[in-house]
Amino acid sequence: MSLHDDPRLTAYALGELDAAETTEFEALLANDPAAQAEVDAIRSMAALLEGELSTEADAPVDEALRADVLAGPSKSRGWMLWASGIAAAAAAFGLFVMSANDEPDAASRLNAGAAPKSAPVFLQGPAEPEEKTPRVAASVASMAPQSAAPMRHADRAREKATALNLRSINRDSRFADGAVVGDAPVGGYDPNVALPPAAAAPATRAARPMQLAVGKTAGKKIATGLLGRGDAFNADPAGRDQFIAPPENPFTQPTLEPLSTFSIDVDTASYSMVRSRLNQGRRPNPASVRIEELMNYFDYDYAPPVDGQPFATHVEVASAPWAPAHRLVRVGLKGKMVDRPRANLVFLLDVSGSMSARNKLPLLKDAMSTLVDNLHPDDRVAIVVYAGASGLVLDSTPAKNKRAILGALERLKSGGGTNGGAGIQQAYWVAARNFVQGGVNRVIIGTDGDFNVGTTSRHALVEMVEQRAQGGIALTVLGFGMGGSGGGYNDATLEQLADKGDGNYAFIDTASEARKVLVDQLDGTLVTIAKDVKIQVEFNPARVAAYRLIGYENRRLAAQDFNDDTKDAGEIGAGHAVTALYEVIPTGVAGGRTVDPLKYQRPKPIDPTSREMLTLKLRYQPPTGGKSTLISGAVIDDGVQFDAASADLRFAASVAAFGMLLRGSPHAGSATMDAVLGWAGDALGKDEWRYRQGFLDLVRKARRLR
């Protein structure tokens, strides 16, 4: 029989098959591309229906009705209908009804025709004696006549429906989840399960940070590196990022300070921040502009090392475009390529209304763009969203197509109710379709806890997650903004899912936390090839009147730290490129002397015959730690002009100039946004994935702000 007519096709698409049935059915699907396409079509139709039906106006819930319900049975009216409802329920849920009172024949009597006299046994309820609830005989008498009202008034003009209150639905859906979470057996009702979590929440929250996935040493280190520095990038508890601007490095005379020492830095977060501000049409906070991170955002075509070295060093010297008399020294490091497992990541993002808070979806988007910036080009990313409708907003896409991924992220908007059940099915489906054998296959849920399993029973969901984990697809859950009164039980669902999914559960409340955790998730995919990588440059006073390290303000080390293996520095990952620029004022050029000559000391003897401009020294430790290795070499300036330099140097210089302009740097010389556009526009190189083109767009946006 063709799968086309098999109801399992729809059941599978909607996530209704159990684990065994899913396995069996997927085997059939694998050989049937038409049926696979149909699964997608069914899901699209389901999403459309769900979206349409969820925006249909709800019937109005008037306050009087709510008040009546909350007042309890003593105020009930229309009991005849109610009684028949009970009778109906008795058929399906006999055990509830039968235990509702002590009269064994109550249900059958009601079933037989709902004689008014039988009603009181139901109306007694579990009222506490001290509450003095009016007993029912009176209310039955007074309410009975109203039982005909629905019929009499049924044809009245209907009240206008009120608009669906998304916020409230959203909040309310927690209840449904909460009730689901408890896993209480039918007979054992635990009030704490379904009650608002006000009392339980503080304890849960207090415990949450401890559950953060703490990566292995490498992952943690990388996270630290990416986050940068506690001193410059702090996030306050409200989630607002605070920046403290470190002053730019000034020009320094080698006669006074011949050594410049710093740690490498592979962060790129500043570029993401600058980009997001400019895309919003706002000027970036100058303190958030870290030039080394802007430069290191881009790939450079440095040759990888040979002979088993962990990285190759490429130094190039040319004139500075913004000050043609000055020289630019570009130090480029390229980590060796290591085969590492490819990653197949499927993000399942909650875009329901409650996620719009600034400490939720915006944080998630920011963290994800940082993550994408750090992925290997061959890693794959897909995005599935769930809200009132669920759907695939980005099919699995190689990370090198950063533009497509970031574009999909930019377009994410929050709104609608939550239905995670359908979404998670789809996320696993996408992950399975793009499964990387021997790689990292992971579904990552980002939610604020409104994880309404909705259309799928929780038990089936947990089972599926468990089964998928055995099949090699792990689950990570990132909880957002779950502080305050909201948290509680959905936490438990999410945590249980992550637990079964062979994954981690993390609570994210600030941008820095988001980046850290997301990069921790990459623990398995990032391979560190050298750690504590330090650079020390000795300038030759015979050639260099003054020098200035562009950026890396927070990464400067004391000269003596270079040889001290106990002083931490940055890591370099497989295939990573790191770029640093020095601006040098050659001897004989005006502006080199910023400090008066010393009165009591003579400058050290200078070898006037040396053509060497500087000596570059690099020190690194193996990824596992241990004694450091030193590499060094001298650099001679051949007087190359900017126009004749490599596209990589020209592009890095353009980015540096852009950063200086955004910072309002006094060292920007003749640089303008227009000039940057020209320099960078001529230095695009291959730009296979249009990152550099994207940079031009940003410069244009910045230019309009001037």
Add this chain to the structure above:
Amino acid sequence: MKRTMRRRWIRTAFDAYAPRLLRYVARLVGDEAARDIVQQTFMKLWQVDPPPVGDHLAPWLYTVCRRSAIDLRRKESRMLAHQAQLRVAPPPSATPQRTPTETKVEANQILAMLGRLPEGEREVLRLRFASGLSYREIADVTDKPIGTVSALMHRGIRSLRTAVGEASS
């Protein structure tokens, strides 16, 4: 359970489900009767002990509501036979605003097409996509075997896809 605790619990349940239940029941019997049926259903929730929790609450509420509605319809069809048909599938109490965009037109068509499906298919689709019930829950609520629910769902979605395909070609 203490009454105050139960009240909190009922309140949460009411706020979570009442809007959806009202909409669901209104489609069966109209707004006025729906209000009463939903009220009575929650009154019933006060009474049952132990209360339906977890996975059981939603199907429990829908079952009670649906059976009350069907009972009412039976009663009405006896008393007001000539009017009974009017009440089988009342129009939605409010139609979504029509916007000129392409997708909205398609979406509105979807609702119209949904309205033309056989009642069995329409009901399972609504319970699924408007109320978020699982196959199992729908089977419980509608008192149909789960295989029937599965087949109705498959046919219903198939018909809608075909109808959309025809409308757009």
